[in-house]
Amino acid sequence: MIPELGHLALIVALQLALLQGVLGIAGAARGSNAWMAMARGAAAGQLLFVATGFLALAWSFLVNDFSVMNVADHSSRFLPVEYRITAAWGSHEGSFLLWTLLMSAWTIAVVLLGRKLPADLHARVIGIMGLLSFFFLAYILFTSNPFMRLHPPPANGSDLNPLLQDPGMIIHPPLLYMGYVGFSVAFAFAIAALISGKLDETWARWVRPWTLMAWVFLTLGIMIGSWWAYYELGWGGWWFWDPSENASLMPWLAGTALLHSLVVTERRGALRVWTVFLALVTFSLSLVGTFLVRSGVLSSVHAFALDPLRGLFILVFLGILIGAALILFAKRAGAVKATVGFGMVSRESAMLTGNVLLLAALATVFLGTLYPLLLDALDLGKISVGPPYFNAVFVPMMVPVLLLLGIAPWMRWGGESLPGLVRQLRWQAVVAVLVGMTLPFAFEAWRWPAALGSTLAAWMMLSTISGLHARHRATGGLPLAAWGMGCAHIGLAIGVAGMGLVSAYQSEKTVAMQAGDSASLGRHEFIFRGAEEVPASNYSAMRGTLELKTQGREPAILLPEKRIYRSSRMTMTESAIRYGFTGDVYVAMGEPLPEGAWSVQLYLKPFVGWLWGGALLMALGGLLAALGCRNQGARP
Amino acid sequence: MTLWLWLAAYVVVALALLLVPLWRQKPAPEGWRWQTVGLLAVFPALTIGLYFHLGAPTILQELALTEAQSSYDVEGMVTALEEKLKSTPDDAEGWYALGRAYIAFGRHADAEAALRKAATQAPKDARIIAQYAEAMALGQNSLDGRPLELIREALEISYEDEKALELAGLAAFQKENWAEALHYWRRLLKLLPKETEQHDAIAQAVRTAEKKMEGTP
Incomplete structure (x- = not known):
């Protein structure tokens, strides 16, 4: 019943999307307030019905309704409940439904937040988004229907791709x-x-x-x-x-x-x-x-x-x-x-x-x-x-x-004037080059990706910070958008520094280890304590235990796994990572060797976390800039 | 039926979102009557048409039918068997089948009673004795005591009985006699057809027991 209700909802949404498109664009062209208002109503209906369709699909996954082909192909009884819900967008069909749902959500945001726009521009934007939604809904319904039914339904599904069974x-x-x-x-x-x-x-x-x-x-x-x-x-x-x-x-x-x-x-x-x-x-x-x-x-x-x-x-x-x-x-x-x-x-x-x-x-x-x-x-x-x-x-x-x-x-x-610019920025440039060229000496060897990455990062950081400072002094304050720009540019600098350093100084080693064996890489010593079988609902894993000893740090236990997923028979490597500000220690299980030994892969990833930290800062910068737009009176 | 009510509700909501903004315009826009009539005519027709073209309007009846059949079958079979056994209480196969059905329903006491009757009728059938042992073990939550004796009895009658080998291995495994468990299970593995769920499960059990055995000095 529920899958059919979802299917019907998408059919209704398809027609609403078409009406939204036609009425929005034609209404703007003819100056018809009625049609423009109807386009907004259609947009609201579209969100309502696409959301109904999406929830119906998620529900079918949740209750293991294998009479829905999409569920039978991408889920199974053994799949943990959180992945059963997310499997709803793990498939081709489901991901397009998600796309459409987000599309109608953005449309409603435009409908609500754009009320102060000139009426014809507003209606045209809504109309164009309606036509885009119409395409996606037509694509879903006519070529990639997530609500195709199987009769009789299979007793179990063929499980979600193990790669996708992960919070990320x-x-x-x-x-x-x-x-x-x-x-x-x-x-x-x-x-x-x-x-x-x-x-x-x-x-x-x-x-x-x-x-x-x-x-x-x-x-x-x-x-x-x-x-x-x-x-x-x-x-x-x-x-x-x-x-x-x-x-x-x-x-x-x-x-x-x-x-x-x-x-x-x-x-x-x-x-x-x-x-x-x-x-x-x-x-x-x-x-x-x-x-x-x-x-x-x-x-x-x-x-x-x-x-x-x-x-x-x-x-x-x-x-x-x-x-x-x-x-x-x-x-x-x-x-x-x-x-x-x-x-x-x-x-x-x-x-x-x-x-x-x-x-x-x-x-x-x-x-x-x-x-x-x-x-x-x-x-x-x-x-x-x-x-x-x-x-x-x-x-x-x-x-x-x-x-x-x-x-x-x-x-x-x-x-x-070019000379003025040079005068303003010469110190930042000199310091950036000095930092970039000398910083790699702090590591085991001078390598050019590190020098390039840190020169660029130092340049971006120095010029951005000094620029914001000068602006602050000149105008007595900084608008939110300037903070956003600074944040995003410094985030990029941090990311670039991380990229340079990790690609210059990452190291790895594959070793065969039996229980009690130890291996070392850089300043780190790894002691293998053996591997044991750990069963779970939809896979069974061999979990290795490694003791990690680093000079000047508390010892840590790393538990990498090698998983075999039951339904798909796929083997997956689940790495174990000790995250750190100056770099990660990364361990993965390789293949089992005779006599209870395992090949174990050891990696050092210096400063790799800076990449994601930098990206996060960039996103934050974008957010601040977006908020700044509103503060400056984005809507006339 | 309910599906069609839902469809009607959907169409009403969708049309309301379109028509209310149209009707609320003041002054009433030119041609609003025709637009209303057009939407009222086309929208429901298109919804039904598309659903018949794309959807599975008959799936609900089909699924309901399959479900009714399958549940009717098992329940009905058990009742019919109970009735039949009242008139032919010496039918060992009948009691055996009934016992297995009871186990599937989790009615362990009934299963034990039914299988005891089967075992009295056919005291030399290893398959029935081993099943009787399992029902009893499920009832008392342990293989120790009488069930284990029954398993040995079954194995004496036939060393090829799958259920008896499985349970004997399990009993040994529970007592941490890894080698003994492996003996029964490896033997069982040879009897089972490959690429079946049961074969995989026993192969898995064998591997676990092998690991355990390596672990002990």
Whole structure:
């Protein structure tokens, strides 16, 4: 009964989404207050019915209703109850339902918080979001129905992918999707502006808080995803340049560029066309990312062909959406063009340069991610594009961005004298280089990634802090948005320091250990106390016990596990980590060896935690900036 | 039936969210009557049409039917068997089947009584004796005493009886006689068809016992 009620709710929501789209856009065009009001009502109904559908699916998982095919394929009786609920978005079907739910939630936020917007702009934005929801609902109902029934139902389900049975994976997709979907607001605003031809400083002021919030969620989502990969995949990597990671990095880079370009448009009225373009690109990349990860095209381009309807549906939609957006852009961009100029050396030009570099870096990721897929799809052979490519191409592109990040906030709008700028920033530059070049001597050897990372980090930190200080002295206070900027830039600095240090000084060792054996790595000694079997409801684990002794620290016990999941017969490595401010000690169980011995992998990850700490600070910065938008009177 | 009431409720809520804003406009917008009629006609029809096309309108009856059948079968079978055994109390197989059904329902005392009758009728059937031992052990929550004697008895009759081997291994395991437990279970493992749940479970038990044995000096 419940699954059928969920199915019905989605059917009702589909029609409401279409009405929301048509009535919103047509109402704005005809100036019909009635239609615009009906579009808002439809948006409320859409949220109500999509939420009903989502709850019905979650309920089916909770009560083990295996007559629902999605439940039978992605859950089992042995699955702990918290993962049974989260399995609701562990599947292709469920994750699109989650996407739609978040989409309708963002729509309602726009309906409620945008009441002071001009009525036609408001209705257009709601209408465009309605059409986007309509597509997703149609996609769910016609190609990826989570409420397909099985008759007779199987006695048990085939369990959730063990990789997804983890707290990190519970919150990672919703956060990521909150980010992706949030960018649809900027997209809808951009389309609405192109239709009406009205794009000015007030427009940018409306869009910025929405974009900031979406960016905050996406940042957190990527952070959690990276942290999850670090502790769950068993070898302590934190970024793999894997296509599914790149899929989330691309909208993040575009979104970061958009945030900055919005500031220029809001303050100076400049870069309007560029801002609109970025708003279109950011959301399009969010869709491309979802398509890449969810269509199955990544696991194998040929898996895609097994269910061509799904992939084709998204491809056609992407084509229509991006095509229509770009055509509209090409035809209407002239109407919104700014006449505001700025000097060669000015904050505008610095931010634009940073933006262009971000997009160039994005293009390298795009190429490295899609080119191998394209070759494979055309049967032109398989190539693998991995870290060597990205490190060689992406990193050099980002270095000038980080350098500019320190300079731009010091520059004046409109124009700035170069010699004055040099005078203001020379000490920060000298100190940063000194710190960066000498800091690696504190470690076992001088290595260039550490020197580069710490130079850049010191530069960003010094220039940001001294810049905020100078501004504080000049104006007697700092607006919330400036705090947000400082927080985000310092967060990035901390992250960059962590990246440099961990990639320069991480070390690892694989040893065969029997009970009582000891091994050492760096300043740490590991004593293996043996392994024992630990059963759980849906897997059985061999748990190793290692005693960790570090000079100057309390000894610790690390309990890494090797799990075998019952239903899927998959083996999973559950690492054990001692977290620390200056670095993590990371242990994973390898393979069992004869005579009760085990191969054990030991890793030292210096300063790795700074990555996530930095990302957290960046997200906090985004949040402060978003709150700052409201304080400055975001709504006219 | 309830499903259709829900559908009606959904449609009413959805239409209210659309029509109330329309009706509340002052002055009344041009063509509001036609818009109302159009929505009232199209929305419910489309909802029903799409549901018939995409959904499984008959699934509820089908599932209800299967459920009724399966519960009817077991309960009915037990009642029928009880009735039948009243007239043929010397049917050992009948008492055996009834005993196993009682075990499945958790009625251990009834199971023990039924299996005692089966064992009296067929005192040389290892399968029945071993099952009787299990029912008794479940009732008293321990294999010690009479159940263990019955298991030995069953093994004397047939050293190939699966239930007897399993229980004998379990009894030894509980007394931490790892080697003895392994003897029975390894023997049992050879008898069981591979790739079955029971085979996997016993293989797992064998591995546990092997570990335990290595652990003791």
